[in-house]
Amino acid sequence: MNYNIAVLxxxxxxxxxxxxxxxxxxxxxxxxxxxFNFEYLPIGGAxxxxxxxxxxxxxxxxxxxxxxxxxxxxxxxxxxxxxVDKRPExxxxxxxxxxxxxxxxxxxxxxPSLAAASPLKSELVKxxxxxxxxxxxxxxxxxxxxxxxxxxxxEFAWDTEKYxxxxxxxxxxxxxxLASKRSKRLISVDKANVLASSRLWRKTxxxxxxxxxxxxxxxxxxxxxxxxxIVKNPAQFDVVVTSNMFGDILSDEAAQVxxxxxxxxxxxxxxxTRGLYEPIHGSAPDIxxxxxxxxxxxxxxxAMMLRDSFALSKEYDAIVASIEKVLKSGFRTADxxxxxxxxxxxxxxxxxxxxxx
Ligand code: IPM
Ligand code: MG
Numbered sequence: 498m499n500y501n502i503a504v505l506x507x508x509x510x511x512x513x514x515x516x517x518x519x520x521x522x523x524x525x526x527x528x529x530x531x532x533f534n535f536e537y538l539p540i541g542g543a544x545x546x547x548x549x550x551x552x553x554x555x556x557x558x559x560x561x562x563x564x565x566x567x568x569x570x571x572x573x574x575x576x577x578x579x580x581v582d583k584r585p586e587x588x589x590x591x592x593x594x595x596x597x598x599x600x601x602x603x604x605x606x607x608x609p610s611l612a613a614a615s616p617l618k619s620e621l622v623k624x625x626x627x628x629x630x631x632x633x634x635x636x637x638x639x640x641x642x643x644x645x646x647x648x649x650x651x652e653f654a655w656d657t658e659k660y661x662x663x664x665x666x667x668x669x670x671x672x673x674x675l676a677s678k679r680s681k682r683l684i685s686v687d688k689a690n691v692l693a694s695s696r697l698w699r700k701t702x703x704x705x706x707x708x709x710x711x712x713x714x715x716x717x718x719x720x721x722x723x724x725x726x727i728v729k730n731p732a733q734f735d736v737v738v739t740s741n742m743f744g745d746i747l748s749d750e751a752a753q754v755x756x757x758x759x760x761x762x763x764x765x766x767x768x769x770t771r772g773l774y775e776p777i778h779g780s781a782p783d784i785x786x787x788x789x790x791x792x793x794x795x796x797x798x799x800a801m802m803l804r805d806s807f808a809l810s811k812e813y814d815a816i817v818a819s820i821e822k823v824l825k826s827g828f829r830t831a832d833x834x835x836x837x838x839x840x841x842x843x844x845x846x847x848x849x850x851x852x853x854x
Contacts, residue, residue, distance in 0.1 A: 503563035505540040509780025510790035511569025517792030517847030518799040524851040541571030541585035551588030565806040566773040570780035597767035600671045601634040605751035610824040614756030628734040631672040632744025665701040672738035673710035686739035759791030759832040762798035774798035788842040791830040819853035
């Protein structure tokens, strides 16, 4: 089969980690008899520099015509002082919205070979951790009304968190589907003791699950308590569903608990099979261009694309097995390095993963 993949490499380490993932995709294609065609399109700071906007129309048009999209990272010091509507991040939020990608799945898994990289005590992680965060991605405070002004000579600014029943139901469906294939226990995270939007969230998730997934038990957890529980007892979590902003925050925490944010990938999907796949980390401008960045999160994102957009599960398994093998052999990029291991550059890590497919 032939697949057309739009590549939004973006800023900072984005281009180097995408190069690693593309290498792995090409090798996987050779092995399994697929052809992947890549088209590079501008986004983020790179697009601001080249086209004057973080999300050029051509990027949106071509992404909507592609079979799926691979994204590196956006942002950097250079554009930090730009107004919020012109910042690189606006490109990422814009493409998520334009493609209708309301469902963001962020699996935080502790790789057995990397147990020592977790900052938690070994007794807390000895049975493994796999927290799958299902984050609502096109609603809530990220896309609500906002504004600023002056009142009695003082500046003020505001944002709004707003969720409708259908927005909550469609993300609840994704989370319930996942939970019913796994532990059948879904933790729904909100702040219903304070926020009206959270109270609607809680009620809607329960009603939806009771009606369509009676086998799934929904457990509510307040977001502040969740933040604590993730470091106190991460093994209690399986599938977690939450709003856009809470998912943003908790997924960074869950990632760090599993050792390194350089290991975590995410998929963003809407109603069809075309998705956007990206590492959950940022553009790390401090290490960009030094070949230090860990490409594994982006390689895993590419593997998720094969499985979730193209239904190529064997190919996904082959990439994950190769990563496991390389880690088991003791190869580590700087972010996951520990005494006694072999330290490699980002490009070497990608090559090793290719060689083991
Ligand atoms: C993420 C990032 C983005 C977000 C930023 C870069 C806009 O933090 O994907 O987690 O907040 O969604
Ligand atoms: Mg984030």
